[in-house]
Amino acid sequence: MSAHAHPPLSPPRPLGEVRSWPRTFTDRLTSPLPGVSDFVRLALRGERLRPSAEGRAQIPDLPFRPEPLPDVTAGELSVTWAGHASHVVRIGGLTVLTDPVWSQRIVGTPRRVTPVGVAWEDLPPVDAVVISHNHYDHLDAPTLDRLPRDTPVFVPAGLAEWVRGRRFTRVTELDWWEAVELNGEAGPVRFDFVPSHHWSRRGATDTCRSLWGGWVLTAPDGQRLYFAGDTGFGHWFAEIGGRYPGIDVALLPIGAYEPRWMLSPVHTSPEEAVQACADLGARIMSPMHWATFLLSAEPPLEPLHRVRAAWEAAGRPAADLWDLPVGGSRVLGRN
Template sequence: MTEQTERPLAEPRPLGEIRSWPRSFADRLTAPLPGVRALARLAREGRLRPSADALREIPDLPLEPGPLPAVDATTVAVTWAGHASWVVRVGGLTILTDPVWSRRILGTPSRVTPVGVRWADLPRIDAVVISHNHYDHLDAPTLKRLPRETPLLLPAGLASWARRRRFTRVTELDWWEAVELPGPAGPVRFDFVPAHHWSKRTLTDTCRSLWGGWVLTAPEGQRVYFAGDSGYGFWFERIGGRYPGIDIAMLPIGAYDPRWMLGPVHTDPEEAVRACQDLGARVMAPMHWSTFLLSAEPPLEPLHRVRAAWEAAGRSRQDLWDLPIGASRVLSPVQLSDPP
């Protein structure tokens, strides 16, 4: 057992705490960032977007907007709005992950599928969790739609960005740190956990803020893991060891081609299934595909590959929540009680 899994969970930190951080988190990288030669190779090969033939798959991308499910304080439900944006209902709270309701983000072609949940149909948002500061995960126009008193839970180094935009309940965390928010059935715990990724928003802020995922734990013990962006690596096993009994793992399966470039920071579908195994999670909910075309794989390829990898791993088909955009699933009591 690793040192990280032997440690008890950290005591929750105060909400809204003002903190100081190192100037750079580059020492947390688990792979070197691409340099000039890699970028030149990428431009030379021209593998930045799917081929014209592959783009014909766009009309077939799964889209089934529906009403949010009815929940109570004991219910866990997830709704995929697209990309890494989820509406998570846990412990009586409604939480948004990496909310991007914009049609277009900086440096990326417009989304190829609409947002799966209309903003007007959202209930009151009790918290927002952000995984890192890339534009397809931290979208200022979307956050501006929220009341400024909405709690924002952020990676270390991002609180000043949010406070400049007049958000008043901002909390930033380091890896393995946690906070709690009160819910109708008791406190819901939010733990910020590592990822194999990086951060950058401007020409001068590479790795100036942290990156990671979130483990949400309900008062009754249900656990939801939101990976944000990550390559495959040792962190998944360590997260699973430290937070046993993860019920749902929301894992990225797209933006992976070419592998020589994107492998260190984006899991492909097979690696995502392996990560789910490492986590010890019962259910896998794929994300980070079919919304923004960020790389060269055909739009539908991640779905076909994750289904094949899940079957090859011998996992139950009902535990792969390969949702269309806009669809929801509710974690049933049977799923909670059965062994993984």
């Protein structure tokens, strides 16, 4: 195999398969986790993980323009941003939710600063849910509990037991580079679980007991969408782009990055997100993970200004940056 060759894609795993996993996934970390010394350093430097008062004054100007969900055919791909990492994705005739959080407040985080961009009652029937990892701002139990218990839920390795404990009956957990398929109107849609530069924890004793990652969704006609979940910048983007060429749309995080010395291993900056899009070989980038929960110190509007500047500096066409407002939608191939 040449230095630039990639292994073939794995055959799809059985839906709902019950599997065993190692006790920990700490060997998958690409950087050390923040420790007590980091929080001491944060305090000694007079820094914080929330915007300043001047930054919080920007909250009323955050983009929130909910629109009706677009009508799409089985051959079209659409993205609607509900806020943070939550999207309504239509692909291959399926409606897929990414990291759905419809709650106004999550554990350990102030109330969301923009409303949810899609009213729950306006959702079409949900065909599948993909979860990137188990942090509370990406895995929200009250939102999952609003779904029918036979909804297919695709999760990282080690997380199925938690979801099955909420009485979901069609739960599939995957390791990196594994896939499942779900039939849509036009044929099977493939869901591949891919690596990210992040970590997992939901309680005091379960650090890295489940995996973390992103998802590549591929329609029968070849349309392809990448959902990064939560991630820092690193080598995985080029690897993903090599294994899954022709990504049409990349949903990439651009917020929660300051202070940089502390958060760079796990959260991309806007400039890194633009570089990640290039490494993926993706044509379109749709920014996420900002304008919803204030998880870090940068001013709330700064990610949008910086990603637009970085996109322009990279010489990318303006039309290929889907800088959606919360509640906004775009359909591939439509103006």
